Amino acid sequence: MASMNVELRHLRAFVAVARTVNFTRAAEQLHIAQPSLSHTIRQLETALGFRLFARTTRSTALTPDGERFLVEAQAVLDRFDAAMERSSRMAGGELGRLRVGYLIGAAVDHVPAILRAFADRYPDVTLELTEYDFASPNGGLDTGDTDVALVRPPLDGVPDAVTTVLLSERCVACVSALHPFAALPRVTVAQVLAEPIVAAPGDNAWRDYWILASYRSTPANITHEAATFEAELQSVAIGRGLSVVPESVARLYGRQGVRYVPIEGMADCEVAVVHREDAPRSAANFARIAARVTADAGGPHPHG
The missing domain is CATH 3.40.190.10 (Periplasmic binding protein-like II)
Structure with a gap:
């Protein structure tokens, strides 16, 4: 085999001619000039060391070597095209x-x-x-x-x-059913700030949000930490403090012993x-x- 880099364009040119057995139609399919296509096929034949086509002024036909090479060339192109399609789908988030x-x-x-x-x-x-x-x-x-x-x-x-x-959604105060807030239609942020509070574990902006840190001038009186709603509600129910929760918690985690009171003046x-x-x-x-x-x-x- 002669020293030359065989590229995909050589294989695509060969397969196009092999499928149409006509250089003119193959050149039209590939959107290139026929002389350029003929040159590409000659390059490929030189690299392979054998003739791919038997050509006359009236016809073009695959040689036996060309027929065998067509199977291999088509397999290479199919694998490459499949890999490109897969990569494209992965890049597009479809795979x-x-x-x-x-x-x-x-x-x-x-x-x-x-x-x-x-x-x-x-x-x-x-x-x-x-x-x-x-x-x-x-x-x-x-x-x-x-x-x-x-x-x-x-x-x-x-x-x-x-x-x-x-x-x-709005925020509500989760309080024990025995807490004075439980009988109120709403409470203010100032009222919540004065109460002991159950907080999430850690030290981050999320915890600060739910203990109303941005509204406070002094540190919150954190009496307990809870990592789940169940643990939080249990702490509230037994009177360890109140907590601030989304309003949907009242529907999703309803239980005896706690009440949910809207907080007036707190952003959603x-x-x-x-x-x-x-x-x-x-x-x-x-x-x-x-x-x-x-x-x-x-x-x-x-x-x-």
Whole structure:
């Protein structure tokens, strides 16, 4: 075999001529001039060391060597084209796996519909789901364990975060049924600040948000830490302190011994889908579908 780099263009030119057995039609299919096509075939024959076509002024036919080489050339092109298609689909977020984290209690009503809609649109993307408690409010994004997460902002420790807000809801005080607040139609932020409070573990912006740190001039009186709603509600029920929770908790985690009282003057809390800028394209696709599903269901929906 002569020393020459055989390129895909040589193989595509050969296969086009072999399939049409006509240089003129093959050149038209390849959008090149016929002399250029003839030159390409001669280069390939020189590199291979044998004739691919038997040509006369009236006909073109594959030689026996050419017939055998056609099988190999077509296989190479098929494998290359399949690899390129697969790579393109992966780049477009249509193939592979997507690691999804979700914070307990975040968009619970919408998660099944979001997952179904994503699976319908991207059936070749495998979703790996991981639930996180209040000790990991970033949903695995800060540790790199997930590609995208359904969380409740604010987050810290997630550089280059791309955030899509899905819905919002008001915040309420979760208090013991025996607490004086339990009989009130609402409480103020100032009233909440004066009370002992149950907090999430850790030291981060998320914990600060839920203990109303931005409203305080002195540190909160934290009497207990809880990493789940169940642990939090148990602490509240036995009178260790109150907690601040999203209004949906009253519906999703209703139980005896606690009451939920709207907090007047506190901004709504949010649920968002978050991914990093360098996440796989499938993460952005997931965020787009999550936004559509929640919008179709009526969110975002701020409360007064």
